[in-house]
Each structure stands twice: as structure tokens, then as C-alpha cells.
Amino acid sequence: MRLKNKIALITGSAQGLGAAIAARFAEEGATVFVCDMNAEVGQATVAKIEKLGGQAAFLPLNVTREEDWVAALAQVVERCGRLDVLVNNAGINIRETIEDMKEENLDAMLAVNVKGPFLGIKHAIPIMRQAGGGAIINMSSICGLVGHKYTTEAYTITKGALTLMTKTVGVRYAKDNIRCNSIHPSTVDTPLVQVLFQNPLRKEERLGEVPLGRLATELDVANAALYLASDEATFVNGVSLPVDGGLTAC
Numbered sequence: 001m002r003l004k005n006k007i008a009l010i011t012g013s014a015q016g017l018g019a020a021i022a023a024r025f026a027e028e029g030a031t032v033f034v035c036d037m038n039a040e041v042g043q044a045t046v047a048k049i050e051k052l053g054g055q056a057a058f059l060p061l062n063v064t065r066e067e068d069w070v071a072a073l074a075q076v077v078e079r080c081g082r083l084d085v086l087v088n089n090a091g092i093n094i095r096e097t098i099e100d101m102k103e104e105n106l107d108a109m110l111a112v113n114v115k116g117p118f119l120g121i122k123h124a125i126p127i128m129r130q131a132g133g134g135a136i137i138n139m140s141s142i143c144g145l146v147g148h149k150y151t152t153e154a155y156t157i158t159k160g161a162l163t164l165m166t167k168t169v170g171v172r173y174a175k176d177n178i179r180c181n182s183i184h185p186s187t188v189d190t191p192l193v194q195v196l197f198q199n200p201l202r203k204e205e206r207l208g209e210v211p212l213g214r215l216a217t218e219l220d221v222a223n224a225a226l227y228l229a230s231d232e233a234t235f236v237n238g239v240s241l242p243v244d245g246g247l248t249a250c
Contacts, residue, residue: 001029002230007080009033009072011063011120012090014042016190017139020218021087021225026054028226030085033076035061063090063116069123082131085229086124088117089139091158098153106154113158114165121169125178133177135229138166139221140182142244150205163240170238179237181228186244189215212245 008025012018014036022032026049034049034056036042042058049056057079059072076083092112094105117138128134143151144159163182170180187193187206193215197203207213224243227233242248 002226002232003085004029006030006084006229007033007076007082008085008087008229009035009059009076009083009124010087010089011035011061011116013087014038014045017185017188017218017221018087018089019045020222021089022056023049023052023054024219024222024226025085025229026056027052028230030229031055031057031080033057033059033072035059035072036090037062063088063120064111066119066123069119073123073127077127083124083127083134084131085135085137086120086128087137087139087225087229088120088162090116091139093152093155095152096154101152101154109154109158113155114161117162117165121165121180125169125173125176128178129173129176134179135233136166136169136178136180137225137228138162138180138182139225140166140184140240142184142186142242142248144182145184145240145242145248150209166240167238174237179228179233181233181236181239181241183221183224183228184240184242184244184248185216185221186210186242186247187215188221189217209250210245210247211250214245216243216245 008030010022013022013034026032046056046058061072062068140162141159143156144163166182
């Protein structure tokens with residue numbers, strides 16, 4: 001098992017991509033803390049993981065609140081004694097252009113997509129340092145690497161900030177054996193995207209920009225996170241890993 005005996009905390013993992021990462025990590029032997037604001041769905045995700053033989057627990061977490069981070073990580077340390085992997089997956093996208101973006105919506109996106117990972121990293125580093133190291137994985141986007149004409153400016157701003165936060169943390173804390181990397185998916189095949197694809201033009205746009213000719217799956221992204229969390233990636237640090245079928249290579 002590639003994550004045997006590792007302790008992982010994953011934000012925004014009650015459902016969707018975060019839940020897929022949590023399930024994949026548990027399948028490979030990690031004890032997973034499913035962290036989310038939606039307790040009911042989060043508990044259901046934990047139950048699914050446990051039914052398949054994995055180890056998981058739910059912790060309530062609003063990533064924009066520092067006191068929530070302190071409480072959640074205290075629970076992790078109390079139960080397991082350390083934290084090996086932090087996955088900052090929680091994120092939002094309010095689809096308003098720069099001309100139409102309401103100030104409160106911009107603030108909300110910055111709070112979840114940038115402040116959230118910042119606070120998580122801030123409080124995870126001392127725990128990882130004490131344990132001798134760890135892996136931090138930030139879920140960015142192709143929009144954190146390139147300007148994307150189908151995506152609004154605010155989302156690109158937040159994901160770009162997360163990309164450089166990743167590199168800075170990776171450089172500064174490498175001395176503590178703490179690695180920090182980011183993952184950059186293109187459009188992921190989710191129920192929300194399938195609704196979007198009811199518009200044939202939107203479907204043609206998104207599929208047409210990917211050289212491999214298909215969407216990313218949740219498993220594609222979860223497997224990338226698994227690699228970065230594992231000891232196979234012990235010399236991979238500060239990397240921006242596209243999971244995009246070649247989109248950003250064009």
C-alpha cells in the first residue's frame with residue numbers, strides 16, 4: 001500500500017473530487033480525515049470509506065476560519081499523534097466577469113481559495129516539522145498556469161496565487177523535509193459539468209481544447225494526488241503538476 005500508516009487531512013472532501021481523493025488515499029492505507037462544512041454528507045463519505053475497509057473520520061471545517069483549523073488539527077494530533085499529508089482541495093468559483101464581479105463575491109473566493117490553504121499550511125507546518133516532515137498538496141487549476149478564455153478573472157487570480165504560494169512554501173520549508181506541490185486539472189467530469197454540457201457549444205469548447213480529446217476524471221486527479229502524497233515523490237517539491245490531457249502544452 002502506497003500510503004500505509006500515513007495520516008491525511010483533506011479539505012472539501014465530503015463529496016466530489018475531495019471525496020474521490022479521500023477514498024483513493026484510504027484504499028492505499030492512509031487514515032483519512034474528511035473535512036468539510038457539510039457534516040451529513042461528510043459522515044456519509046466516511047461511512048462509504050469504512051464499508052470498503054478504509055480508515056476515516058469526519059471533522060467539521062470552515063477553511064476561512066483560523067479557529068476551525070486550530071481545532072481540526074488538534075483533533076488529528078490527539079487521535080493520531082501527527083499529520084503526514086495535507087490536501088487543500090476546498091474551493092469555490094463564482095462565475096462573474098471582472099466587470100460584473102461583486103465585491104463580496106470576490107472576497108468570498110479569495111477567502112476560500114487563497115486564505116483557506118494559507119491558514120491550513122500555517123498550522124500544519126509545525127505539526128509536520130515535529131514529525132520529521134510531510135507533504136502538502138494544493139488543488140490549483142490550469143487557470144493557475146495560463147490565462148483561460150472560458151474562465152472568469154477572479155478564479156484565475158485565486159488559482160494563480162495558490163500556485164506561487166505552493167512554490168514559496170516548498171522552497172522555504174524543504175529544510176524541514178516538508179514538500180509542497182500543486183495539481184492543475186483541466187475541466188473534470190462531474191455532474192455539474194454534465195449540466196454545463198447540455199449546451200453543445202460549451203461541450204465543444206471544453207473538449208476541443210484538450211489534445212487527448214476527453215475530460216479529466218476524478219480518478220485521474222486523485223491518482224496524481226496519491227503520487228505526490230506517497231514516498232515515491234520524496235524528491236518532488238515545488239512542482240505544478242498539470243492533469244489536463246496536454247491542454248497547457250498547446
